[in-house]
Amino acid sequence: MTIELSARVTCTDCPIRHRAVCAYCTGDELDVLEQLKSYKTFKAGEPILWRADKLTYVGSLVHGVATLSKTLEDGRTQMVGLLLPSDFIGRPGRSEIEFDVVAVTDVTLCCFQIKPFEALIASTPHVAQRLVEMALDELDVAREWMLLLGRKTAREKIATFVQMLVQRQHIAGTDLPGQALSLPLTQEQIANYLGLTLETVSRQLGIMKKNGILRFSDRRHFEVIDFPALQLATGDDSDGGVLV
Amino acid sequence: MTIELSARVTCTDCPIRHRAVCAYCTGDELDVLEQLKSYKTFKAGEPILWRADKLTYVGSLVHGVATLSKTLEDGRTQMVGLLLPSDFIGRPGRSEIEFDVVAVTDVTLCCFQIKPFEALIASTPHVAQRLVEMALDELDVAREWMLLLGRKTAREKIATFVQMLVQRQHIAGTDLPGQALSLPLTQEQIANYLGLTLETVSRQLGIMKKNGILRFSDRRHFEVIDFPALQLATGDDSDGGVLV
DNA sequence: GGTCATGTTTGATCTAAATCAAGGAAAAAT
DNA sequence: ATTTTTCCTTGATTTAGATCAAACATGACC
Numbered sequence: 001m002t003i004e005l006s007a008r009v010t011c012t013d014c015p016i017r018h019r020a021v022c023a024y025c026t027g028d029e030l031d032v033l034e035q036l037k038s039y040k041t042f043k044a045g046e047p048i049l050w051r052a053d054k055l056t057y058v059g060s061l062v063h064g065v066a067t068l069s070k071t072l073e074d075g076r077t078q079m080v081g082l083l084l085p086s087d088f089i090g091r092p093g094r095s096e097i098e099f100d101v102v103a104v105t106d107v108t109l110c111c112f113q114i115k116p117f118e119a120l121i122a123s124t125p126h127v128a129q130r131l132v133e134m135a136l137d138e139l140d141v142a143r144e145w146m147l148l149l150g151r152k153t154a155r156e157k158i159a160t161f162v163q164m165l166v167q168r169q170h171i172a173g174t175d176l177p178g179q180a181l182s183l184p185l186t187q188e189q190i191a192n193y194l195g196l197t198l199e200t201v202s203r204q205l206g207i208m209k210k211n212g213i214l215r216f217s218d219r220r221h222f223e224v225i226d227f228p229a230l231q232l233a234t235g236d237d238s239d240g241g242v243l244v
Numbered sequence: 245m246t247i248e249l250s251a252r253v254t255c256t257d258c259p260i261r262h263r264a265v266c267a268y269c270t271g272d273e274l275d276v277l278e279q280l281k282s283y284k285t286f287k288a289g290e291p292i293l294w295r296a297d298k299l300t301y302v303g304s305l306v307h308g309v310a311t312l313s314k315t316l317e318d319g320r321t322q323m324v325g326l327l328l329p330s331d332f333i334g335r336p337g338r339s340e341i342e343f344d345v346v347a348v349t350d351v352t353l354c355c356f357q358i359k360p361f362e363a364l365i366a367s368t369p370h371v372a373q374r375l376v377e378m379a380l381d382e383l384d385v386a387r388e389w390m391l392l393l394g395r396k397t398a399r400e401k402i403a404t405f406v407q408m409l410v411q412r413q414h415i416a417g418t419d420l421p422g423q424a425l426s427l428p429l430t431q432e433q434i435a436n437y438l439g440l441t442l443e444t445v446s447r448q449l450g451i452m453k454k455n456g457i458l459r460f461s462d463r464r465h466f467e468v469i470d471f472p473a474l475q476l477a478t479g480d481d482s483d484g485g486v487l488v
Numbered sequence: 489g490g491t492c493a494t495g496t497t498t499g500a501t502c503t504a505a506a507t508c509a510a511g512g513a514a515a516a517a518t
Numbered sequence: 519a520t521t522t523t524t525c526c527t528t529g530a531t532t533t534a535g536a537t538c539a540a541a542c543a544t545g546a547c548c
Contacts, residue, residue: 070391073481078394080387093377098384121373128372129365133337135379140342142386143324147314149393150322150439154535186495195394197536202497219495219544237317398505430525441506446527463514463525 010034014110019086020060021134024126032120033112040111042066042103048089049101057111058090064107065184069192070099078149079193080142082185084168088134092118104184149195152235157194158204159233162214166224180221208233254278258354263330264304265378268370276364277356284355286310286347292333293345301355302334308351309428313436314343322393323437324386326429328412332378336362348428393439396479401438402448403477406458410468424465452477 011022011030022033040059042048048066049055061083068081080099083089089109091097112120121128148160169181187205188198208214213229216222224230255266255274266277284303286292292310293299305327312325324343327333333353335341356364365372392404413425431449432442452458457473460466468474 068387070387072391072395072479074479076395078391080390091380093373093380099387121376122369125366125369125372128369128376129337132365132372132376132379135376135383136335136337139379139383139386142383142390143312143314143343146324146386146389146393147316147322149390151316151320188495198496199498199537200535202495203535206497235316235318432525442526443507443528444505446525447505450527 008039011037014062016060016062016086016110020110021088021127021130022060024130025124026126029124029126032124036112036116036120038111040109042107042109044103044105044107046103046107047100048103048107048109049097051098051100053097055091055095055097055114057113058088058092058117059109059111061085061087061089062108062110065104066107067102067104067185067189067193068099069102077192078195079189080145081138082193088131090114090117092121092131104189154194154196154200154204155207155233156235157196158190158201158208159230160236161190161194162208162224163230163234166227166230176223176227177225178223180217180223183220183222252283255281258306260304260306260330260354264354265332265371265374266304268374269368270370273368273370276368280356280360280364282355284353286351286353288347288349288351290347290351291344292347292351292353293341295342295344297341299335299339299341299358301357302332302336302361303353303355305329305331305333306352306354309348310351311346311348311429311433311437312343313346321436322439323433324389325382326437332375334358334361336365336375348433398438398440398444398448399451399477400479401440402434402445402452403474404480405434405438406452406468407474407478410471410474420467420471421469422467424461424467427464427466 011017011025011034012027014020014022017023022030025033039062042064051070063085066083066089067079068083069077069079071077083101089101092114095114121131148157152160165181165183166176170176170179185193187201190196191198191201194201205214208230209216211226211229213224213226213233214222215225255261255269255278256271258264258266261267266274269277283306286308295314307329310327310333311323312327313321313323315321327345333345336358339358365375392401396404409425409427410420414420414423429437431445434440435442435445438445449458452474453460455470455473457468457470457477458466459469
């Protein structure tokens with residue numbers, strides 16, 4: 001069930017202001033968005049959008065974590081995206097999506113009705129421009145993941161996944177060994193992201209713990225002890241990727 | 245080596261006019277494009293863009309087939325896209341790409357220098373709008389492929405691949421059994437697209453021939469004899485997908 | 489604080505697809 | 519026409535990861 005948040009935050013104070021779809025907007029343009037937006041929240045585990053739903057709104061993830069996934073008839077599922085704050089949900093120009101969006105943690109969304117939003121794109125080049133950029137960035141990430149799914153070993157997949165978490169959470173200037181990072185997914189969800197089974201994920205993470213690459217303080221928090229070894233285990237060349 | 249084509253085709257007569265990035269352009273807008281465009285051709289096997297290249301132009305594929313692929317240090321490669329006529333190559337707003345683009349057959353590209361093209365996007369909402377649409381369509385295809393790479397069996401992968409070829413080549417109103425379809429890729433290239441080895445591709449295609457699902461007239465041309473069986477073998481639910 | 493549900497670990501076994509290894513068949517080149 | 523190269527097929531063997539099967543943590547909730 002979704003709840004309309006009463007506590008509105010102004011766009012100027014928004015935590016995702018500089019990375020979201022509104023990144024290039026001027027003060028005037030933000031004023032327009034301000035009038036159109038509304039917040040929705042979802043509890044951990046709740047569906048945000050269902051494959052069969054008609055799309056009536058689009059929005060930016062403000063806090064929390066959500067997943068995009070696709071499922072075959074017999075139940076096999078594959079995650080096709082991990083949504084973190086500032087990521088955009090929705091499909092302007094089309095009323096259907098072909099995957100399910102589910103809240104993993106509690107989630108807050110900054111929403112727009114799809115019709116006014118589409119009008120906004122047409123009239124606000126800054127939004128259209130940012131949207132192209134974000135779509136192309138997502139495309140890069142999807143393609144990087146295709147390489148992972150098609151060609152990497154279980155060990156490389158896990159290492160790449162952990163590296164991506166590091167890159168998206170690491171606070172520059174802070175020592176990496178010692179910095180607590182959060183693991184928002186269960187091992188089953190990780191398996192669905194990496195095209196593996198949960199047993200394989202457990203075993204590979206176990207090996208990385210034993211090898212002194214990772215240390216877990218509890219199920220959902222860990223730190224990277226040996227970053228070079230992690231990097232090496234990804235199978236990528238050392239200049240990093242686009243999963244940031 | 246690239247060659248500038250002397251035989252210019254006017255945009256209005258262009259075979260990909262209605263599906264390419266210029267799809268929504270008015271006559272006036274086409275006149276502008278007409279001045280900016282130039283054709284480049286590539287021989288089968290030639291690289292069109294290399295991962296390390298600075299991007300100096302973008303363009304639409306007019307005829308031929310090209311592949312996008314990514315390669316790991318040790319040589320494992322994964323195709324991340326198959327470019328057919330009307331597909332767009334390039335990355336407005338960024339000067340680098342993270343994959344290689346190679347001509348599979350002889351290829352003709354309708355090219356624009358990247359700088360004027362970016363200016364065009366800013367000034368021509370119709371181009372920006374179509375570009376968002378095309379990027380999001382590609383994203384859908386990439387995600388469909390993630391499901392294939394992560395969760396489908398070899399047989400399902402081959403069936404899905406063939407089904408995609410059918411959907412992109414089938415002429416509506418023509419009988420499917422009997423219609424000659426072209427297979428532009430070698431089995432090794434198919435393997436790289438599907439995250440398999442060439443031996444597995446050969447064996448699975450062999451089985452589909454023996455089962456009377458496919459018939460090959462030569463290495464590069466086939467027809468689908470039993471479409472329902474093909475559909476069934478994809479593992480998808482029957483309502484089709486986005487790979488069109 | 490004990491019960492329960494949800495995640496995680498670990499072991500034994502199986503299997504789909506990879507790998508290794510030749511041949512053969514079609515195109516391309518000379 | 520004949521050589522060469524590129525593709526394709528087929529068989530034998532191996533293996534990474536799936537599957538099957540229990541226990542074991544951990545935190546959530548009365």
